[in-house]
Every structure is written in C-alpha cells, then in structure tokens.
Amino acid sequence: xxxxxxxxxxxxxxxxxxxxxxxxxxxxxxxxxxxxxxxxxxxxxxxxxxxxxxxxxxxxxxxxxxxxxxxxxxxxxxxxxxxxxxxxxxxxxxxxxxxxxxxxxxxxxxxxxxxxxxxxxxxxxxxxxxxxxxxxxxxxxxxxxxxxxxxxxxxxxxxxxxxxxxxxxxxxxxxxxxxxxxxxxxxxxxxxxx
Numbered sequence: 050x051x052x053x054x055x056x057x058x059x060x061x062x063x064x065x066x067x068x069x070x071x072x073x074x075x076x077x078x079x080x081x082x083x084x085x086x087x088x089x090x091x092x093x094x095x096x097x098x099x100x101x102x103x104x105x106x107x108x109x110x111x112x113x114x115x116x117x118x119x120x121x122x123x124x125x126x127x128x129x130x131x132x133x134x135x136x137x138x139x140x141x142x143x144x145x146x147x148x149x150x151x152x153x154x155x156x157x158x159x160x161x162x163x164x165x166x167x168x169x170x171x172x173x174x175x176x177x178x179x180x181x182x183x184x185x186x187x188x189x190x191x192x193x194x195x196x197x198x199x200x201x202x203x204x205x206x207x208x209x210x211x212x213x214x215x216x217x218x219x220x221x222x223x224x225x226x227x228x229x230x231x232x233x234x235x236x237x238x239x240x241x242x243x
Contacts, residue, residue, distance in 0.1 A: 051191050055200065058151055061183040063140035066133055066154075086134055089127060091120070108135060116235035117228065121242045128239035132206040135237065139202050150235075151195055152202045153178060157220060158210045164223065165216060171227045172196070175203075196231045203227075203234055209241035 068079035069086060091106050108131065111118055122128045132154060139152035153175050163169040163177070172192055179187040195201040205224055211217040228236055 050188050051194050054185065054188055054191050055149075055151060055195065058179060058183060058185050058187075059140050059149060061185060062152060063137065065182060066137040066140065069130065069133070082134055082137065086130070089131060112235065112237070117237075119238045119240065121240055124241055128241075129206050132204050132237070132239050136204060148199070150200050150202050152204060154204045154206060157205055157207045161211055161213075161216055161220060164220060171203075171223060175201075196234055199233050201231075201234055203236050205236065205238045207240070208238055 068081050070079055088107055091108060091111060108120075120128055120131065136152040136154045139150060142149065155171070155174060155178070160169075160171075160174050163174060169177070175192050176187050179185045179192075192201075208217065208221070211220060224236075224238065228234070
C-alpha cells in the first residue's frame with residue numbers, strides 16, 4: 050500500500066514540477082528546465098569555526114557531503130527556483146543505483162498560516178501537501194513511514210519571507226525539532242542572508 054502511494058506521489062510531484070513557471074516574464078508560460086535553468090555555483094562555508102576560504106560546489110555535491118544544508122542568497126537570486134528544480138530532480142531520480150525518495154517542498158509562507166491558526170505540525174503539513182496540490186490521499190502512517198525509512202527529502206523554502214519575527218523563531222524551532230525527530234531525513238532550507 051505504501052509503495053503504491055509512494056510511486057503515485059512521486060509521479061505527481063515530477064509532473065507538477067517538470068517546468069519552470071515564469072510569472073515575472075509578463076506571462077504565465079512554463080518552460081522546461083533544460084531550456085532556461087542555469088545550475089548555480091555555490092560557496093560552501095564551513096560552520097565548524099574553520100577560517101578556511103569557502104570552496105565552490107554545486108548543489109548535488111553539497112548534498113552528497115552535507116545532507117542537511119542551508120542555501121543563503123540575495124533576493125531574486127534564484128533560491129526558490131533552485132528549491133523547485135531540486136524537488137523535480139529528486140522526484141525523477143529513479144535510475145540504477147539511486148534509491149528513489151519523495152521530495153517534499155514546504156513553502157514556509159504557506160505553512161506559517163496553518164502553523165499559526167491550526168498549530169499544524171510539519172508532518173501534518175506534509176500529509177496535506179499530498180492532498181493539495183498533488184490530489185493524493187496518503188494512507189494512515191505513510192508519511193511517518195517515508196520519514197523513518199530514508200524515503201523522504203524535505204525542502205523548506207523561504208525562511209526569510211516570514212516577516213513576523215516571533216513566527217519565524219517558532220518555525221525555526223519547529224524545523225529543528227523535526228530534524229531531531231527524523232535524523233536521517235535530508236533537509237534543505239533556503240533563506241536570504243539577512
């Protein structure tokens with residue numbers, strides 16, 4: 050039952066995120082990533098107090114060596130596009146030697162509303178993401194199964210977009226608690242540097 054759900058959800062995610070949406074180009078046109086997306090070069094800063102120069106890397110290499118990462122960048126720098134592209138890439142990764150996982154893209158400004166009004170947990174929000182936008186009802190315990198068995202990747206996009214500082218602090222605590230509950234789940238967070 051869970052494997053069938055997992056396959057259907059991965060297909061829906063892959064289909065939903067197969068193209069870049071261009072809302073700022075004067076139209077609502079969708080373009081395949083291969084036609085427009087440019088893989089960013091990232092500077093990896095070490096958080097262990099090391100004063101070494103940051104080294105250049107790509108997201109794939111970063112996530113191989115650091116399955117939990119924060120991408121910081123300027124406004125309009127492509128952080129959300131990178132999160133969407135990563136969601137798509139993970140959903141379509143079913144090649145030989147690749148363990149398929151389900152990417153969950155949590156747009157934090159959307160989640161913050163449910164977090165404030167309903168006190169919705171991250172796991173409950175992941176369940177609701179299956180329903181909307183993907184139109185799939187998750188079986189009882191399916192999300193927990195994915196999280197506990199190394200079959201999920203969670204992307205938290207737009208931490209900086211939460212303008213209410215108290216909500217942002219509470220959401221950071223919630224993400225930290227989530228990461229502690231599910232220590233094997235790879236997590237990517239995007240935010241502005243400031």
